[in-house]
Amino acid sequence: MSYISLYRKWRSQTFDDIVGQPAIVQTLKNAIKNNRLAHAYLFCGPRGTGKTSAARILAKALNCESGPTPSPCGQCDPCKKIRNGHSVNVIEIDAASNRGIDEIRELRERTKYTPVEGRYKVYIIDEVHMLTSEAFNALLKTLEEPPSHTVFVLATT
Numbered sequence: 001m002s003y004i005s006l007y008r009k010w011r012s013q014t015f016d017d018i019v020g021q022p023a024i025v026q027t028l029k030n031a032i033k034n035n036r037l038a039h040a041y042l043f044c045g046p047r048g049t050g051k052t053s054a055a056r057i058l059a060k061a062l063n064c065e066s067g068p069t070p071s072p073c074g075q076c077d078p079c080k081k082i083r084n085g086h087s088v089n090v091i092e093i094d095a096a097s098n099r100g101i102d103e104i105r106e107l108r109e110r111t112k113y114t115p116v117e118g119r120y121k122v123y124i125i126d127e128v129h130m131l132t133s134e135a136f137n138a139l140l141k142t143l144e145e146p147p148s149h150t151v152f153v154l155a156t157t
């Protein structure tokens, strides 16, 4: 339990907090600023380099009450919910333990629905290389025709 609170406490909360990922951070900031967001991003890097943190900050940037903005306020309701892991718009999937076709089919069903609150749903698929090839093919179909309110962040080591 103490590990989790420490982890949450020290998780990067803004793009400027992320250390060592200048290319990703700049790309995301520009995309948000210029309203040229892609529907899917692939974050590569060893564990603990801020991939999931960057994805959550992206979710805040898109759903912040004063956004979409490269500098989410961190104070409004959507920002707080995302920070505390309570947002329905941020869906984190660990592909290492949910790697089958059924999980991806379920995910595809869910992406059809627009967000109940906020602007975008952000799906973070961690360890995406662990998916079975069948599941990955199903995911690719969704990525090829993504719903407009959806951003996928695929993270892999």
Ligand SMILES: [Zn+2]
Pocket: 063, 064, 065, 066, 072, 073, 074, 075, 076, 077, 078, 079
């Ligand atoms: Zn905010």
